[in-house]
Amino acid sequence: xxxxxxxxxxxxxxxxxxxxxxxxxxxxxxxxxxxxxxxxxxxxxxxxxxxxxxxxxxxxxxxxxxxxxxxxxxxxxxxxxxxxxxxxxxxxxxxxxxxxxxxxxxxxxxxxxxxxxxxxxxxxxxxxxxxxxxxxxxxxxxxxxxxxxxxxxxxxxxxxxxxxxxxxxxxxxxxxxxxxxxxxxxxxxxxxxxxxxxxxxxxxxxxxxxxxxxxxxxxxxxxxxxxxxxxxxxxxxx
Numbered sequence: 001x002x003x004x005x006x007x008x009x010x011x012x013x014x015x016x017x018x019x020x021x022x023x024x025x026x027x028x029x030x031x032x033x034x035x036x037x038x039x040x041x042x043x044x045x046x047x048x049x050x051x052x053x054x055x056x057x058x059x060x061x062x063x064x065x066x067x068x069x070x071x072x073x074x075x076x077x078x079x080x081x082x083x084x085x086x087x088x089x090x091x092x093x094x095x096x097x098x099x100x101x102x103x104x105x106x107x108x109x110x111x112x113x114x115x116x117x118x119x120x121x122x123x124x125x126x127x128x129x130x131x132x133x134x135x136x137x138x139x140x141x142x143x144x145x146x147x148x149x150x151x152x153x154x155x156x157x158x159x160x161x162x163x164x165x166x167x168x169x170x171x172x173x174x175x176x177x178x179x180x181x182x183x184x185x186x187x188x189x190x191x192x193x194x195x196x197x198x199x200x201x202x203x204x205x206x207x208x209x210x211x212x213x214x215x216x217x218x219x220x221x222x223x224x225x226x227x228x229x230x231x232x233x234x235x236x237x238x
Contacts, residue, residue, distance in 0.1 A: 093137025104154030
């Protein structure tokens with residue numbers, strides 16, 4: 001692999017005395033979709049939280065676009081072009097759709113591109129434009145997920161991390177989210193995905209890592225990982 005936008009080396013993170021991530025290394029190639037799969041409690045969300053600066057690194061190093069961001073605060077990482085769409089959407093339910101989107105552009109990196117960002121968000125998700133003045137808490141689950149993704153894109157990220165983007169969504173809506181992720185890749189955006197639907201995720205991803213008990217146990221081309229008997233037995237029930 002070449003052109004690594006993100007390089008993580010021996011990263012460990014803990015909640016108190018309990019290490020949820022142990023010496024995990026990976027790289028995310030620019031312009032590609034990288035998937036992180038594993039069972040519940042494997043350390044996937046912990047890894048994204050550590051990348052975002054929401055959980056401090058206990059050990060190891062995080063390099064983004066060639067610079068060490070291991071101990072940078074979250075806002076500085078967003079300024080560098082690293083953004084996350086969290087599990088559970090975390091929208092502001094009493095704010096309108098457009099107010100939520102504007103919050104996504106609060107960083108200096110994105111502030112001057114607010115109008116362009118709104119136009120792009122509404123072009124990607126026409127339903128959001130139709131509901132721009134509607135309170136976000138009254139949207140359907142699928143529409144809230146669209147809003148969460150659009151808000152992440154408002155930050156003008158170079159790397160967008162998505163934590164369980166189809167969780168709780170109806171199959172047709174979930175498929176629309178997967179198609180949207182492929183569309184984002186086609187624009188040149190780099191994506192790092194943690195997702196419960198392992199099969200569909202590995203079908204759209206370029207490269208994948210498997211986490212187990214906080215440690216990396218497998219890595220390779222996403223299609224090869226999908227075809228691996230261990231993955232199929234452990235995570236697909238086949």
